[in-house]
Amino acid sequence: MPPVRPDLDPELRTLLADLPLTTELDAEILAQLRQFPTTPIDILLAGRAVDRREVAATAPDGTMIPLSVLRPAGTDRPTPAPCVYWIHGGGMVMGDRYSQIDIPLDWLDRFGAVVVSVEYRLAPEAAGTTLVEDCYQGLLWTVAHADELGIDPARIVVAGASAGGGLAAGVTLLARDRGTPPIAAQVLICPMLDHRGVTTSSRQYAGGAGVWTREMNEYGWSAVLGDTADGDVPGYVSPAVADDLAGLPTTYVDVGTAEVFRDEDVAYATGIWAAGGQAELHVWAGGCHGFDALFPHAQLSVEARRTRSDWLARVLSAPTDAPLPTTPPTDR
Template sequence: MADSLPNDRPSGPAGTRGLVAPELLAGLDLLPKFEFTPELLAYIRSGAALTGLAPPPLSPAQQAVACAERFAPGPSGAPDVRVLVYTPPSAATARPVYMHVHGGGFILGGPEQNDGLNRTTAADLDCVVVSVAYRLAPETTWPGPVEDCYAALKWLHANAGELGVDRTRIAIGGESAGGGHAAALAIVARDRGEVPICLQLLDSPMLDDRTASASDPHPYCGEFVWTPASNRFGWQALLGVEPGGPEVPAGAAPARLEDFAGLPPAFVVVGALDLFLEEDMEYARRLMRAGVPTELHVIPGAFHGFGVAGEDAPQVQAMLRLRRDALARAFKLS
């Protein structure tokens, strides 16, 4: 219990800067510090709060990947779903495909924010990448965003020939909230039985609304970038009810799933200082317990969003290599 901790041990996620890997500290200092409110959400969406975080210029290999905007038929009664389709320059056909779901706490972002990494994935693995612009909360609550992702997945599967992709090699994944939506999408795809998934690639996924209301929070996780307060804000925006309670709709939080059997193979990576550390480890444990092939990696000294430190940081290099290798295996490239 938190109240039984020694006096020299913090009782909440604070004072953990000394545990951050030295190579990641410069990246940490680039990130703004705030707690979400409706007013701040509007300000951040305006772009004014993130002007100092411009992505690096694209390399020649990234520029060689074509990017096309397309629209998939939306869920019943909902708008069409905008997607970005990345296609590498080679003449290959029947490529594997990775459907990417962007992060942003359920409340922010769009597929453009992962443009560089999606181009790199397409070029490095000679695969198509489809990145989904799902509707954001709180304007659209659950299950709207996941239904958008499923509509994009069905469109991808139905148009495999036109897109030049192999229907038997479809992977899905995302970062943070995108990882949470990807996990939920894997559950929906299993239950509906229409589109086979060869891998769910979950990078620091946001899986459990109860983390926001834990009575015994991890004393060393969640100080940086995505805090318990921000987590409660994001989950409440998605759910439309207070997170952590019995009113949460069935199926809205992947961690509340009872039956993990039959889900697609999973890759899970998370930083050791990330607020999502324990929920992600527990999710991986339950997948393994259900006989689902699962790969779990914890990156020492890493906070949520540590990729901002850049590819020169060894922790970022390790994460990208692990991610790339998992996709290559799922695509049967190695």
């Protein structure tokens, strides 16, 4: 008997019916998927007055880590701008620094934020802590160049979707434990947080069900962890196993009810509250994995993006020497 699952939002169900979905993942399928490019950045920037700069940070092993810096064009501001440090999704095995970048571009438009997007090395070619360390090194580069980029170092937001959300959580934990750099907030969009696959939602979305299935998730994690999957996995890699969630910046978590990451994301927000931190959690009824990235004009997606941006507006408008405001967590 197949597991009972929450219903999809009716509009999303219709849209998904026309979308060819891959429900399994292996080395051969991954190679095929990697041949499909993301939307060209020039198309995403069309109609926007944006200055684009391509730079690179250097990993400790000498590898160059590409970064795209996107700034509102022609601005000579008397005060530095907030920064969104963006980490893309793709199960940690695919995607690039332009994946889902329309999400932070909305914040460039609304807040005048500088967007810095990092292209970390992917599994299985890279593994273990390499991916999160790449993202951390890119963040250090961003902070070191804050003056020339016109960034306010007190208003840096680390954000990401799916695998990028999990890496954003890992980077934030690294920054806390290493004492630098200061992060004003983290935005975790349907984040990939737990390699163990023990939640109810993980089991519900097995057998080819969903945009990102349990089986695809297992492949992604095995690509990153290899033989260490059953051993001592660092919380920086799989944030759900972190021993301590105290001292994190104010956090936004959102996820759909109809997806594999639902329960681990709710648990992560709960862990932050239990440690005395602030997190705002939105669980969108009928939302599939990545619904607002796949279908940004669907009604549920518009509402999710607006709610997320309104929260970020409150965070970015808070005095830098005052506690960042949050509202009580809500479910939908």
